Amino acid sequence: MSTTQAPQVHGRQPDDTGAFGWLRALGPRGRRAFGGAFGGYALDSYDYFTLPLSMVAISAYFSLDNGQTGLLTTVTLVVSAIGGVLAGILADRMGRVKALMITVITYAVFTVLCGFAPNYETLLVFRALQGLGFGGEWAVGAILVAEYASAKHRGRTLGAVQSAWAAGWALAVLVYTLVFHFLDPDTAWRVMFWTGALPALLIVYIRRNVSDAPHAEELRRTSSERGSFTAVFRKDLLRVTLFATLLSTGVQGGYYTLATWVPTYLKTERGLTVVGTGSYLAFLISGAFVGYLTGGYLTDRIGRKNNIALFAALSAAGILAYTNIPSGANGLLLVLGFPLGFCMSAIFSGFGSYLSELYPAAVRGTGQGFTYNSGRAVGAFLPTLVGFLSDSWGVGGALVLGAAGYALAALALTGLPETRGKELT
Numbered sequence: 001m002s003t004t005q006a007p008q009v010h011g012r013q014p015d016d017t018g019a020f021g022w023l024r025a026l027g028p029r030g031r032r033a034f035g036g037a038f039g040g041y042a043l044d045s046y047d048y049f050t051l052p053l054s055m056v057a058i059s060a061y062f063s064l065d066n067g068q069t070g071l072l073t074t075v076t077l078v079v080s081a082i083g084g085v086l087a088g089i090l091a092d093r094m095g096r097v098k099a100l101m102i103t104v105i106t107y108a109v110f111t112v113l114c115g116f117a118p119n120y121e122t123l124l125v126f127r128a129l130q131g132l133g134f135g136g137e138w139a140v141g142a143i144l145v146a147e148y149a150s151a152k153h154r155g156r157t158l159g160a161v162q163s164a165w166a167a168g169w170a171l172a173v174l175v176y177t178l179v180f181h182f183l184d185p186d187t188a189w190r191v192m193f194w195t196g197a198l199p200a201l202l203i204v205y206i207r208r209n210v211s212d213a214p215h216a217e218e219l220r221r222t223s224s225e226r227g228s229f230t231a232v233f234r235k236d237l238l239r240v241t242l243f244a245t246l247l248s249t250g251v252q253g254g255y256y257t258l259a260t261w262v263p264t265y266l267k268t269e270r271g272l273t274v275v276g277t278g279s280y281l282a283f284l285i286s287g288a289f290v291g292y293l294t295g296g297y298l299t300d301r302i303g304r305k306n307n308i309a310l311f312a313a314l315s316a317a318g319i320l321a322y323t324n325i326p327s328g329a330n331g332l333l334l335v336l337g338f339p340l341g342f343c344m345s346a347i348f349s350g351f352g353s354y355l356s357e358l359y360p361a362a363v364r365g366t367g368q369g370f371t372y373n374s375g376r377a378v379g380a381f382l383p384t385l386v387g388f389l390s391d392s393w394g395v396g397g398a399l400v401l402g403a404a405g406y407a408l409a410a411l412a413l414t415g416l417p418e419t420r421g422k423e424l425t
Contacts, residue, residue: 021153022153022156022157023157023160025152026149030213032210033097033148033211033213034145034148034160035210036205037100037145037161037164038141038160039164039202039205039206040137040164040206042164042165042167042168043104043202044104044133044137044165044168044199045164045166045167045172046171046198046199047130047196047199049172049173050111050176050192050195050196051072051127052073053173053176053192054188055069057180057185057186057188058072058123062119062123066387067384068120068387070383070385071384072127073256074381074383075124075127075128075131076127077131077135077377077379077380078128078380079135080136080377081135081373081376082132083106083131083132083133083135083373084135084370085229085366085369085373087102087103087137087140088140088368089229089366090102090136091364091366092220092363096147096212096213097206097211099136099140099365100144100206101203101207102133102136103134103135103136104137104199104203104206105199106132107132107196107199108133108196108197108198108199109133110129111196111197112194113193114126114130114196115189115190136373138352138372139355139369139372142158142161142351142356142368143365143368146352146356146357146424147212147356147361148213149353151421151423152300154300154353154357155296155297155298155300155353155420156296156297156300157296158296158349158352158356159294159349159352160293162295163296165292165345165348166286166289166292169285169288170282170285170289173282175192175195176192179195216424219360219361220361220362226362228363228366229370231362232363232370232371237359237363237367239415240367240416241367241370241371243412243413243415244355244358244371244375245378246409247375247413247416248351248371248372248376248379249374249376249405249408249412250312250411250412251312251406252375252376252379252405253382253404254315254402254403255348255405256376256379256382256383257399257401257402258340283341284338286338286341287339287340287341287342287343287345288344291311291341291342291344291345292346292349293349294342294349295345295347296349298346299349299354303418304354304418305413305418307346308350308413311347312347312407312409312410314339314343315340316402316406316407318339319399319403319406320403322337322340322399323400347409353419354419355371355372356424357422358417360425361425364424379405382401382402382404382405386402389401
């Protein structure tokens with residue numbers, strides 16, 4: 001199917017070249033799907049960051065060492081692999097919208113329950129179960145929007161969906177700053193988790209307004225292998241599945257190492273207060289938001305692989321620079337937060353479009369859910385490793401392991417095809 005045929009099939013206008021042409025090209029139904037996916041991913045991000053932002057208080061409350069604290073993040077990300085695979089299979093068997101609602105409800109319920117945890121072990125279990133919903137939301141939401149988007153605009157459209165992560169992160173930092181400013185830390189971390197009930201409100205919008213893309217839904221329903229887990233390992237897809245998983249492992253290992261430990265690094269090694277930490281994170285998050293949008297534009301202009309390779313190199317360099325700033329030079333730390341957030345987020349902008357384009361409609365949810373979340377699960381061991389090594393290396397010293405993740409991602413690209421301009425089938 002050519003790009004020029006897309007308006008008749010999908011109701012899009014792919015030749016719209018204005019600043020928001022990608023949004024107009026989605027059409028009314030596509031824009032509602034975009035709203036649901038954006039909101040779901042923003043609140044997914046919000047619920048995820050309730051833990052990293054509260055880790056110092058949680059560690060003190062339960063008397064944890066850095067290894068135990070890091071395990072809270074790792075178990076979330078490891079179980080997210082299971083959630084991602086299950087959500088992908090559900091998306092291929094039940095449809096994208098139904099699977100999206102299930103994932104949102106799951107991560108909201110278990111985030112709230114974390115706030116009631118009486119001990120470390122219970123918190124670990126609830127956080128793991130939160131990972132089931134957390135792992136599936138992005139893959140399902142990204143596919144839902146990708147199937148409405150034209151090949152011409154798909155990169156920047158999915159980059160805009162990715163920017164929701166920064167929006168949710170920013171909201172979490174704002175709430176964290178207020179909650180920890182006015183409440184005792186022993187109470188504040190619980191309140192942070194209780195605010196994770198917010199995503200439940202999104203379900204009402206999704207149920208009333210969002211539907212699957214008609215053309216993709218028809219292809220999914222008429223396929224005999226829809227939702228088949230083994231299909232993503234068949235001969236013609238095996239190489240793609242293996243290298244896409246390796247790519248996800250490297251990128252997410254680097255990202256979650258920083259997302260998990262930078263707040264702790266700013267407090268314990270740079271001596272910043274709660275408000276000070278929020279200010280520094282604001283620069284990091286602002287860079288992330290701009291990075292998502294810029295990366296989405298570049299992935300359409302220079303290609304999926306070139307965009308990922310470029311920002312893998314820049315992210316690795318940014319980590320090394322950020323963690324080697326001399327003591328007392330906190331002003332430079334503030335300034336470097338923006339480009340670091342920019343690079344580590346721009347690399348993700350092409351993921352939604354790239355992984356969607358690597359798989360046919362019948363197994364698109366399964367393939368994207370498996371590769372993205374399995375990579376996240378394996379990469380999740382880097383935050384735990386940082387936690388254990390930080391006792392001897394310091395948090396800042398151990399954070400450089402994130403650079404190794406980006407090197408792995410660049411290597412994985414050698415085994416994957418370029419898909420820019422590809423129509424979804």
